Amino acid sequence: MDIYITHYLRLVTSEQLSLNVNEPAAITIENLSIALFCTPRNVKFILRKLEAAGFICWQPGIGRGHHSRLTLLKSMDEVMEDHFLGLISNGKMKKAVELIGSLESWDLNGVVRQRLLRLLNQQMGFHSHMETSSGQDVLRMMRSRRLGNLDPASVYTAFETYLLGQICNTLLTFDAQSGTFQPSLAHSWECSEDHKMWVFYLRKGVRFHHGRIMTSADVQSTWQRLHEVQSPSLWLYRDIEHTELEGDYCIRFYLHRPNRFFLHLFSCIPMTILPYDVDSSNQLIGTGPFQISEFNNEVLVLRAFDSYYGLRPLLDQVHIWFVPDLGSEHRYYELQGTDRLKKSSNDETTKDIDYPALGCQYLLFNFQKPGIHHHPHFRQVLRMVYDSAALVAELGENLITPASSFLPWRSAQQHWSEASLDHAHELLDSSGYQGETLILSCTVNKDMRVAHWIQQRAAAIGLHIKVAASIDNLQPQETSFADLIMAEEILEQDWQYGMIHYFKTSSNQFNACMSPEQMSILDDKLEPFAQLDEPDRISLLNEAEDILRRNCWILHGAHVNKRAQLNQSLSGLQTSDFGFMDISKIWIKQ
Template identity: 50%
Template structure:
């Protein structure tokens, strides 16, 4: 069916613009060889198959020079929709979306096709299988980023790595305490210049070998060898001693009271020294990688996981740029309803939750590019235009709280005002503005586009020449050369002090690449004593660094965001994981009693 339908779509796309459906079309075999890109013999074979499936009527021409008559019996959209549904039902989501890209579709048809795609996402129970496997499918409306603990920088890929890999210890945000991970206990000397970790015995990597202290040491060395942007956090380590297969000691050049936070971070996910993670992702986490391509990541529960084996058997993450919903779906598919689970009507009544993310959306200036945004007065004009209080009130959506910091609790204590646009106009005139162009970059996501258009209109009212520069993803060279400022979003880990210091120090983010060396030196000087301080003093230092961003308008804070997820009322084990995502390893489906 697939091949015949594809051939029919090819014919319909080439011929229908000139001829309507159900009307004989004069054609020659030579003409059809060009359309179908095959030999005359194969054209005749294809035509017979299409006739057998009642897609066309074919009357061959009689005699040399006489045209044949080809009649297309079904509309192109009808066949495309049928083929799309067939592909999706067989799990060929990527091929289905490529079909949409290859053949132009109307908006009503596109909505129907996306509805078909959405039904395949979420949780599904497969009771017909011998083990009754439970599978979660998640779609992402962007491309996959690099999946490697040494270089990861996006929240979702970090979240996924947390299910594939494990760290020596974990940080519990509620109790503000560290919990055992691959290390069952640890200790530090009184001066905090030496830390000793005691590793669990019997922990297996996904490829079967037992973990030892050598894997821990080689994981750290891998960060250094690869030039990980997080390497700077580990610069205090002077020596690593393998005291045994299950004891490892780190000796430091100076006291470090923040050291444990480093070993609970995703960068220190322990990897096997005898496997290349970039080629074959192997960890000790609750899920192992079964398949990995640019289109899909398939995870399977690791039966030999040292902790509690996940209840969901398989997780599929489909990367479908510009097509999938930005709302995470944890719904059950209709398969569960056949086994006494919720009906379709009940499923609609499932739960939709919103939860605040740690971080905010903000505007970052590109100081690497020459322009009037280097003038403080111009950045202050943008500060008035990009007013958080006005934006929350006028645009709404998932914008939950005006931001004056990356941290919501700090923003909630700030008294926000709404200066009149006339004040911005006066600043613009006082700064000698001559109509210079300011190029604003933004990703083509719904809410970022809303903010860009909103800011453009406010700028127009005071005579500021803002030019919009939409991009699908932020490529650094493109930004540096073409944009003066851009809208972006930072999402922090639950361990917020780690998230903040990583934001200031990590060499892979835009703050590092778009600030001038002199600006980065100011921040580095402010934060220099950070690791030697106790938690309360570290918090004050981070606040001081943020005030530098805020007061000099290097960054314009916008809004804190609420994330949204939808889940079935038959879904249990709802526990928040990193970055506000649900912990997949805790999810399970409760189908209920059979009738």
């Protein structure tokens, strides 16, 4: 923040001076010295600068015993807005974002910060910069949290997984509409009759972002790296015994038992192909349509990769700005990132897109922590409190249908009616509940409304719940203190992979909250998964989810709808995994 802006804020917010805008106040140099944290000599220098900037009117007292008079000419809102817009107009987006973050200690009620966030919001969207004779099309996106882990071997959250799909490629891609696999880095593949040997034939001439041609050694190195970094997804690749390279463009995988799920494992993010000559823990290099040109705490800049083996993106750059603590007022349900595209003053220039997400919001019990929630009757009480039918009926909005499964088509098979809280009250007495307070962990932007709804319904039957909210996505290590956790699971378009990954990855909330005994039950149930044909795999996943539902280990809540408001000039809109926009396909219709 500019030093003179800081000086002005000290004047405006000083409780000792109690200055009001456009109201002259008698004041001494000594008092100003205390408020500005400087010497009396420097006070006069600072005042001259502030007066030259039009912030104040200063009339020094003449003669002994005569007070000077100071008049504030601008409110804090005006000063901050002018300074903020000045930074934006000069292309200093990074400093503008930093300015918002620096206001926390000055703007205690958050009013100015919310105003600047709205102004920043207007700068998001598509912009054409004449940086070259042909111009540069740039998409700006704003995120309410900083990026998490971008390592494909251990990525945890949906947005990061989506970004990896824009920066990197896998051997295959899964087409959800047809339920088939399509070529990507591998142009062909085959397996032995017993499904114990699989071979992939690689495209020639595919370049990594650092310029080197991709070969079969990179595929082998990527698989070996999963073991070296102890990827949470290792369980899925446990059938592989060894690999053999046949030249630069062919690789064979030998398994110790049949695996009919094998192709799914090479179209998912953990097997994103990385270069063997780069430490991917420190630098992300891929073969995808975009490459990283800048990455820090404020912004991620993606640049179109001109040597991409497929169709070059029509956008030239994508800037993703991280502005923490947007607050609940900025809750959007969207194809994430597109919700804040610049809007015209004419409402007819925007259009809404709804995208029902594959997955649901749910409530998770922390069985790693002792407490009353280990009693099955108590969990049944919570099932009635967090009643799916009542949840959708009373809160609505993006909660579109009650959920009894992560899969909407399974939930649709159930007949829904609202549970009785009177019965929940009776069951609460039989659970041994002694009036203790349970902690419910949630995120501010996504879950607060539902968390408070649960809290109120629980209070109606004498159950005490305290809501602990975080502004960021909750990581497993950050919720170990909680008894209950509000969560949302959005599955990949390859939903079979999404489900087995949810059950078996060691890094998610579910795995962190289940007890060893519970995980052992699921492990036994899912052990033969990869050896089964597709119908039997689907039945097995349904049975595993039935275990969760029958024992109330988790409580399904509602299926959610993602929503975006987009400028009419955007064309080529397609969704990828988790309902995000595929930015490699977007272009601007002038």
